[in-house]
Amino acid sequence: MARSKEFDREQALDAAIDVFRDHGFEGTSTDMLVKSMRIGRQSLYDTFGDKWQLYRSAVERYATAETHAHIEILRREGQAVDGIRQMIDRVVEEARRTCLGVGSICEFGQTRAELVAVHQVADRRLKEAMRRRIAEAQAAGDVVAGLSPVEVADFLVANFAGIRIAARGGADRAHLQSLARLALRAIT
Amino acid sequence: MARSKEFDREQALDAAIDVFRDHGFEGTSTDMLVKSMRIGRQSLYDTFGDKWQLYRSAVERYATAETHAHIEILRREGQAVDGIRQMIDRVVEEARRTCLGVGSICEFGQTRAELVAVHQVADRRLKEAMRRRIAEAQAAGDVVAGLSPVEVADFLVANFAGIRIAARGGADRAHLQSLARLALRAIT
DNA sequence: TCCTTTCTTGACTAAACATTCCAAAATTGG
DNA sequence: CCAATTTTGGAATGTTTAGTCAAGAAAGGA
Numbered sequence: 001m002a003r004s005k006e007f008d009r010e011q012a013l014d015a016a017i018d019v020f021r022d023h024g025f026e027g028t029s030t031d032m033l034v035k036s037m038r039i040g041r042q043s044l045y046d047t048f049g050d051k052w053q054l055y056r057s058a059v060e061r062y063a064t065a066e067t068h069a070h071i072e073i074l075r076r077e078g079q080a081v082d083g084i085r086q087m088i089d090r091v092v093e094e095a096r097r098t099c100l101g102v103g104s105i106c107e108f109g110q111t112r113a114e115l116v117a118v119h120q121v122a123d124r125r126l127k128e129a130m131r132r133r134i135a136e137a138q139a140a141g142d143v144v145a146g147l148s149p150v151e152v153a154d155f156l157v158a159n160f161a162g163i164r165i166a167a168r169g170g171a172d173r174a175h176l177q178s179l180a181r182l183a184l185r186a187i188t
Numbered sequence: 189m190a191r192s193k194e195f196d197r198e199q200a201l202d203a204a205i206d207v208f209r210d211h212g213f214e215g216t217s218t219d220m221l222v223k224s225m226r227i228g229r230q231s232l233y234d235t236f237g238d239k240w241q242l243y244r245s246a247v248e249r250y251a252t253a254e255t256h257a258h259i260e261i262l263r264r265e266g267q268a269v270d271g272i273r274q275m276i277d278r279v280v281e282e283a284r285r286t287c288l289g290v291g292s293i294c295e296f297g298q299t300r301a302e303l304v305a306v307h308q309v310a311d312r313r314l315k316e317a318m319r320r321r322i323a324e325a326q327a328a329g330d331v332v333a334g335l336s337p338v339e340v341a342d343f344l345v346a347n348f349a350g351i352r353i354a355a356r357g358g359a360d361r362a363h364l365q366s367l368a369r370l371a372l373r374a375i376t
Numbered sequence: 377t378c379c380t381t382t383c384t385t386g387a388c389t390a391a392a393c394a395t396t397c398c399a400a401a402a403t404t405g406g
Numbered sequence: 407c408c409a410a411t412t413t414t415g416g417a418a419t420g421t422t423t424a425g426t427c428a429a430g431a432a433a434g435g436a
Contacts, residue, residue: 024295026214030394040414042396051394098297105357106294107212109286119357147370154354154363155370162350166342169293169307175342182335182343186374218424228384230426239424377436384431393422402413 009047010061012037017058021098024107025055055104056114062100063122071129080133081142081188084156088184091160092176095167102164127153134187143187152187159183197235198249200225205246209286212295213243243292244302250288251310259317268321269330269376272344276372279348280364283355290352315341322375331375340375347371 015037019028030051034041048054073090077083101119108115130153137143143152163179171179203225207216218239222229236242261278265271289307296303318341325331331340351367359367 024212024214026212027295029392031392040412042398042415043413045395046412102353103294105353106291107215109210109356110358116358123357151366151370154359155367158350158354158367159347160350161353162346162348165290165293165349165353166346168297169311170298170304171342178339179343179346182339182374186370217422219422230385231383233425234383379436380434382431382433385429386427387429388427389425391423391425393420395419395421397418398416400414400416402411404409404411406408406410 012039012047013054013058013061016054017062017100020055020058021062021100021103024103025052026107056118059100059104059115060118063118066099066101067122067126070126074129074133079142080137080140083133084130084137084143085184088156088160088180091163092173092180095164095176098168099161099164102161123157127157130156147187155186156183200227200235201242201246201249204242205250205288208243208246209250209288209291212291213240214295244306247288247292247303248306251306254287254289255310255314258314262317262321267330268325268328271321272318272325272331273372276344276348276368279351280361280368283352283364286356287349287352290349311345315345318344335375343374344371 016033019032019036023032028051030041030044033051033054034044037044039047044054048057069090070087074083074087077086101122104115105119110116127150131149134143134149134152138145138149159179163176163183166179167176204221207220207224211220216239218229218232221239221242222232225232227235232242236245257278258275262271262275265274289310292303293307298304315338319337322331322337322340326333326337347367351364351371354367355364
């Protein structure tokens, strides 16, 4: 069991994630992090190395959690197409909070190998699960059969990003729901 | 006519746009700007005010040019649906270069009223032109009649962002073309 | 030619920054 | 209750930053 004195590493990381989501890497200072994480400056450096490693850890943790949440909801429903629908609905519902994945890709593109690796792992995991579920939905006649599951998964993920950017730009819920509806329309 | 000694303000702004596209606002230093723009430090402050005003001017100029390019290609073809198709193709073709519009929305969201205003103007102009062309395509039977032109325009713009993020994340041309194809499929 | 205006250059300031150091306080295991 | 371990917060360090200043070079007009 964890000692009570030591601060909760994952809880602190979650606080860091919140800050990075709102301000990006360059827009976040170590002071902001220390205050939000409610740990001493030295603890931050002892536990996470430096600002960059903390950011990398935050992105990794976020990507893992987000991927897991996606996959979980995707598989929850009996009918594959319902799982897909609920996955999109969830993106709409959560879109008000900035996505750290989108943020880090926007900020760094492919310039940091460490980040690219994190994104690749999450991307592969998510899309593999999606492809299986899409094929299932195709077999059930709920998703158009002429499209490859790979294409469909890529398209949906791109639309997640599109919905999130629209939300960050100020689009309201109805607007986002309309985007989701049309994305779904493309594949059914 | 412009004097020959004075540097070209718009040319310098274009150079600034290039830097901001790649590194964002926070990731760009005034040194980087001065070097890329090939003007003296003092000239930068005299001409553009400060780093933030320069950024705002860059985003505004970029948004205006990008909107204009979109609309121009949208209207070039005789058939409305062909204009729409070519507009999407252009996004795919240019997607390798980071979009400053997407970048600034990602970095600042709605936190800076000055930026929100710039984006709103561009957004309104582009979508108005798109709605007209979409209605035209619907009348010709090339775009599904059951959808409102407003919805379709919003959907396409969101997919532009999705395609651009995918490209920034490393997707190759074939991947982007597939995204474009599916987006078009949703509305035809 | 001289004068005015504009651009450049490099040095400068002052603040913010990430990171390290240190000593005190807190917490735990024994 | 003691000793080892951690956490903390403030001070210190050295770098980077945005922005200013002042002297000089280039150009154009008279």
